[in-house]
Amino acid sequence: MNVLAVNGSARMENGYTAMLLAPFLEGMKEAGAQVELFYARRLNVNPCTGEFYCWYEKPGECYIRDSMQLVYPRLREADVFVLATPVYIPLPGEMQNFLNRLCPLIEPILSKRNGRTRAKFHGTIRIKKIALVSACGWWEKGNFLTVLRIAEEFARDVNIEFAGALLRPHVQLLAKNEEKKKEILEAAKQAGFQLAKDGFMSKNLLETVAQPLISEEAFRQRDNDVYVNLKRVG
Ligand SMILES: Cc1cc2nc3c(=O)[nH]c(=O)nc-3n(C[C@H](O)[C@H](O)[C@H](O)COP(=O)(O)O)c2cc1C
Numbered sequence: 001m002n003v004l005a006v007n008g009s010a011r012m013e014n015g016y017t018a019m020l021l022a023p024f025l026e027g028m029k030e031a032g033a034q035v036e037l038f039y040a041r042r043l044n045v046n047p048c049t050g051e052f053y054c055w056y057e058k059p060g061e062c063y064i065r066d067s068m069q070l071v072y073p074r075l076r077e078a079d080v081f082v083l084a085t086p087v088y089i090p091l092p093g094e095m096q097n098f099l100n101r102l103c104p105l106i107e108p109i110l111s112k113r114n115g116r117t118r119a120k121f122h123g124t125i126r127i128k129k130i131a132l133v134s135a136c137g138w139w140e141k142g143n144f145l146t147v148l149r150i151a152e153e154f155a156r157d158v159n160i161e162f163a164g165a166l167l168r169p170h171v172q173l174l175a176k177n178e179e180k181k182k183e184i185l186e187a188a189k190q191a192g193f194q195l196a197k198d199g200f201m202s203k204n205l206l207e208t209v210a211q212p213l214i215s216e217e218a219f220r221q222r223d224n225d226v227y228v229n230l231k232r233v234g
Pocket residue numbers: 009010011012014015016017018086087088089135136137138139143171172
């Protein structure tokens with residue numbers, strides 16, 4: 001099984017998204033998957049120019065000559081696509097560019113599925129599942145709703161299975177809690193292993209990864225105190 005992952009974090013290897021994604025991909029490798037990881041920011045991905053060249057002039061081909069020309073063949077060989085991103089109201093710009101540039105993989109034959117106009121990947125695309133790995137800074141899981149919706153909608157648009165989301169809210173608090181960090185990153189690894197081996201991620205593992213590390217009130221107080229103290233010093 002080939003896995004292609006793209007990490008949209010602007011902080012790339014140093015970000016919390018990478019901290020969560022690394023054990024997840026490690027788990028996939030342990031289950032026998034070949035994993036390839038790209039950082040959207042490191043690639044040179046220009047914005048889609050909206051000409052529909054890839055749909056109505058040369059279906060399947062993008063005319064923009066940039067890093068995506070290296071990524072397209074890798075995507076064509078992938079069985080699982082892992083979208084990893086921080087929540088950035090809603091996405092980092094490079095990640096949005098990357099997603100828009102996936103248009104050439106989509107065949108321009110529209111149909112109505114569950115009340116919505118949808119398309120599907122070209123027959124040459126092997127991808128069978130999409131999974132989301134995401135980190136955010138604020139307390140509640142509700143902060144993932146937009147990013148989750150984007151990943152789910154994309155999967156529905158191209159008619160493939162959305163295999164679930166590994167979500168870590170108030171992720172920065174992990175750095176201050178070695179014990180929980182170990183437990184959560186181990187669960188992320190097991191989720192990756194399970195996805196590659198059995199094709200799904202168990203609710204238990206996803207809940208372990210997303211568990212609260214502090215009460216909601218304490219979280220806001222803590223964050224507000226940082227700012228108040230900063231203003232006092234300044
Ligand atoms: C521009 C921007 C917008 C953000 N928007 C949100 C948000 O709406 N909700 C949230 O919980 N966190 C938000 N965050 C916090 C990030 O999700 C958090 O810092 C995350 O760890 C960043 O990922 P990274 O460590 O891989 O860089 C935002 C951060 C930035 C820089």
